[in-house]
Every structure is written in structure tokens, then in C-alpha cells.
Amino acid sequence: MEHTKHLWRAGILLLVLMAGGFVVRHFFVPESFGEMGYYRYSALFELMDREPRHGSPVACSECHDDIATAKAAGAHAVVQCEVCHGILSSHVKDDEKIADMFIDRSYRLCTRCHEQLRARPTGMVQVNLAEHLELEPGQKIPAEACIECHDRDSIHSP
Amino acid sequence: MSERKEPRDLDRREFLKLAAKGAGGMALVMFGGGLSLVSANAVSPSGSDRRGPFQYDPTKHRYIYLVDVSKCIGCGSCVRACERENDVPKHFFRTWIERYHVSRTGEIFVDSPNGGHDGFDPVTLGADVTKAFFVPKLCNHCKNTPCVQLCPVGASFISPEGLVLVDEKRCIGCSYCVQTCPYGSRFIHPETHTASKCTLCYHRLVRGETTACVQNCPTGARMLGDTHQVGDQVSEIIATTEVHLLKPELHTKPQCYYLNLTQEVR
Numbered sequence: 568m569e570h571t572k573h574l575w576r577a578g579i580l581l582l583v584l585m586a587g588g589f590v591v592r593h594f595f596v597p598e599s600f601g602e603m604g605y606y607r608y609s610a611l612f613e614l615m616d617r618e619p620r621h622g623s624p625v626a627c628s629e630c631h632d633d634i635a636t637a638k639a640a641g642a643h644a645v646v647q648c649e650v651c652h653g654i655l656s657s658h659v660k661d662d663e664k665i666a667d668m669f670i671d672r673s674y675r676l677c678t679r680c681h682e683q684l685r686a687r688p689t690g691m692v693q694v695n696l697a698e699h700l701e702l703e704p705g706q707k708i709p710a711e712a713c714i715e716c717h718d719r720d721s722i723h724s725p
Numbered sequence: 726m727s728e729r730k731e732p733r734d735l736d737r738r739e740f741l742k743l744a745a746k747g748a749g750g751m752a753l754v755m756f757g758g759g760l761s762l763v764s765a766n767a768v769s770p771s772g773s774d775r776r777g778p779f780q781y782d783p784t785k786h787r788y789i790y791l792v793d794v795s796k797c798i799g800c801g802s803c804v805r806a807c808e809r810e811n812d813v814p815k816h817f818f819r820t821w822i823e824r825y826h827v828s829r830t831g832e833i834f835v836d837s838p839n840g841g842h843d844g845f846d847p848v849t850l851g852a853d854v855t856k857a858f859f860v861p862k863l864c865n866h867c868k869n870t871p872c873v874q875l876c877p878v879g880a881s882f883i884s885p886e887g888l889v890l891v892d893e894k895r896c897i898g899c900s901y902c903v904q905t906c907p908y909g910s911r912f913i914h915p916e917t918h919t920a921s922k923c924t925l926c927y928h929r930l931v932r933g934e935t936t937a938c939v940q941n942c943p944t945g946a947r948m949l950g951d952t953h954q955v956g957d958q959v960s961e962i963i964a965t966t967e968v969h970l971l972k973p974e975l976h977t978k979p980q981c982y983y984l985n986l987t988q989e990v991r
Contacts, residue, residue: 574743574747578747597895600879603885604882604883605879605882606879606880606882606895607879607892607894610890610892610893610894610895611783611927613892614890614924614927614928615778615781615927615928615931616928617927617928618928619810619926619928619929619932619934620809620810620937621806621809621810621929621937621940621941623934624940645943645945646943647940647941647943649806649940649941650802650806650943653809654810675843675844678844679800679801679843679844680798680800680844680943682844682845682847683847684845684847684857685826685847685854686799686824686825686845686857686858686859687798687799687859688795688796688797688798691944
């Protein structure tokens with residue numbers, strides 16, 4: 568056994584390399600990496616932290632029960648308030664009103680769903696705006712064309 | 726010149742002894758290393774309950790998505806809802822709507838002005854259009870996704886629920902995933918310079934709410950299901966009805982299913 572010192576040298580070198588490897592790994596591999604797979608498991612919890620912007624479907628009726636009831640009886644019952652009015656979190660924070668809700672009066676709001684398009688399902692209520700408004704050729708569509716006739720109540724509960 | 730020592734011939738017994746010692750030493754070192762790894766991993770993220778807040782257990786859900794093409798009216802409410810809910814930058818999309826016009830001769834016209842964000846205007850195509858429809862699209866949260874396989878830093882991953890998500894802190898913005906996604910579901914965020922994509926509104930799911938796009942779809946064209954819930958409606962539809970996938974030939978195993986999809990849609 569006169570050559571064991573070679574083995575010792577190789578062994579110690581191996582140990583040093585492995586220890587070095589673990590030290591480097593400690594600094595380069597982030598915490599929770601590999602816990603559930605080849606990724607940082609904490610990232611999942613960071614994604615959870617984001618606050619929702621849209622309210623729950625019943626949130627609006629807590630203050631606007633009258634409109635919610637009227638809407639529930641009409642054809643727009645399937646349309647969430649936030650589709651037309653924007654997100655709840657810009658209107659209410661911690662059960663306090665922080666700003667007026669956005670009201671879009673332009674005809675574009677209505678035509679997004681109701682303008683006659685070849686690709687729309689035929690069951691959808693659609694209008695050819697130029698014909699519906701009896702516009703002259705080249706005449707521009709007035710900005711608030713729809714709500715001139717279809718008032719607030721008829722829009723909420725058509 | 727001094728006489729050089731001849732290397733000693735090991736007999737079998739001595740060789741085996743040495744080999745056993747060496748192997749024993751190695752095993753000890755490996756075991757020690759393994760132990761330190763195990764103890765490092767035993768710490769849950771941020772030291773909290775691994776289920777996280779909201780009493781939500783990621784391992785108890787498996788989300789699936791269903792789009793009924795015949796119900797989509799192309800209003801773009803989902804695109805706007807997604808933009809507001811997730812602060813999606815202008816002209817980038819986590820979900821979008823494509824409009825298809827197919828002529829009698831088989832020509833296919835596809836458009837998606839601003840991703841359908843502002844709805845669609847009538848178009849004149851000068852072709853004999855025989856069918857037309859809207860197709861909402863989003864990340865398919867593929868089970869066998871190339872984007873996760875390709876990520877060089879482990880920033881893209883599949884969560885225990887089967888969602889394909891991005892770890893913004895790990896992402897180096899190399900955009901390999903953007904190039905490899907066959908569905909065009911990813912983009913590099915112009916401000917953070919990291920990959921960004923549909924999270925299926927993960928922050929809403931953990932609070933027991935549905936995604937912003939599903940909640941704001943006025944016709945119910947978009948549906949979210951959870952195969953781990955008993956009596957789940959969407960799972961039932963997928964199990965009993967003819968459903969389609971986008972680009973099934975790629976074997977990415979999408980978890981976003983389509984009802985009434987025609988073969989023109991790619």
C-alpha cells in the first residue's frame with residue numbers, strides 16, 4: 568500500500584470539487600427550484616398575489632340593485648356590467664366609491680356586438696347601421712347615434 | 726541514476742479492497758450532498774403553507790378550456806377584459822379573435838384588426854364567401870408544450886394544475902419560447918422584456934373566480950372547466966361531444982378545446 572497517497576490526493580481533489588460544486592449550486596439555484604419540477608415553485612405564489620381587477624358578477628348589484636334587477640329581466644342579462652362600463656376596481660376600492668364609472672355613449676359600443684357582419688351567428692340581433700339610420704350616401708354616423716333613440720333604461724333592459 | 730521502482734502489481738484481493746473503500750467514500754459524499762439538497766428543498770416557498778393563501782391547493786385542480794366557435798359574435802369583450810385584468814400592453818394580446826371568411830373555391834381570408842380589441846368592421850372581399858365565423862384564440866396550455874421544453878433557464882413551466890406559466894424573475898427574455906409557440910400565444914413584454922402570456926387568470930382562479938375572458942363573454946362562447954371537479958360541465962361536453970384541437974398534428978396536446986371548429990382554422 569505504498570501508493571495510497573495517490574488515491575488520497577485524487578479523493579481529496581474530488582471532495583474539494585464536489586464541495587465547490589455545492590457552494591456554486593447554492594448561489595445559482597434559487598430557493599424552491601426543483602420542488603415541484605424544473606422551475607421555481609415560489610413563482611406560482613407570486614402569480615397568485617396579483618389583485619383581480621374585475622369584480623365578481625354580483626358585485627355591482629350590491630349598490631345598483633335597481634339596475635341589476637332590470638337588466639336581469641332583459642336581453643342584456645347575459646352581458647356583464649363591466650363589458651360596457653369597464654372594471655370595478657377603477658370605481659370601487661375597499662367598499663368605497665373612488666371614481667365615477669365610465670359611460671361610453673358612442674355608437675361604437677353598440678356596433679361591436681350589433682353591427683351586421685357576415686361572420687356573426689345569424690341568431691344575433693344585428694343592424695346595418697347605414698340602413699337603420701337611413702343615412703344619405705357619404706353621410707357620417709353621428710357619434711351618439713344609438714342612444715338618441717335607445718335610452719338608458721331600454722339599453723339596460725331591452 | 727537511481728533505480729526506478731516498478732509499479733507494484735495489485736493482487737485481486739487488494740484491488741477489491743481498495744475499490745470497496747473508494748466506492749464507500751463516494752457513496753458517503755453523495756449521500757451527504759443528497760441530504761443537504763433534501764433539507765434545502767423541505768423549506769416551502771416563503772416559509773408558508775404550500776397551499777398558499779386562499780386555501781387553494783394547486784394539486785387539486787386540472788383546468789381545461791372550451792371555445793364554442795358557433796357562439797362567438799366577435800365583439801372583442803374578452804380581449805378588452807384580458808387587457809384590463811392583466812395590464813396587457815397595447816397591440817399585444819394574451820387572447821385575440823380571428824375572423825375567417827371562406828369562399829366557395831376554398832380561398833381563406835383571415836383578419837384580426839388589433840386582435841379584435843375594438844370589434845370588427847364589415848369587409849368587402851370580392852369573393853363568393855360561403856361561410857364566415859370568428860375564432861377566439863389564446864394559449865392552449867399544451868400538456869406537451871415546446872415552449873417549456875425549450876426554455877434554457879426554467880422560467881417557463883407547467884404548474885401542478887397543468888397551466889403553462891412564466892416566472893418573470895427567471896426569464897432572461899431570449900424569446901426562444903415566442904418563436905417556438907406554434908399558436909403565437911407568447912410575446913416579449915415591451916417594458917419588462919420578459920416573456921408574457923395567458924396565465925388563465927391564475928390570480929382569479931386561486932380566489933375561486935373564473936377568468937376575465939370567460940366572465941365577460943356575453944354569449945358563453947368561452948367556458949372554463951376543471952376535470953378534477955365532480956360533475957364538471959365542460960369535462961362532460963368534451964367527454965361526450967365532438968371537439969377539436971388546433972394543430973393536432975403537432976402533438977402538443979392542447980388543453981383548449983373547440984366546438985364547431987371547421988378544418989380551415991389553423
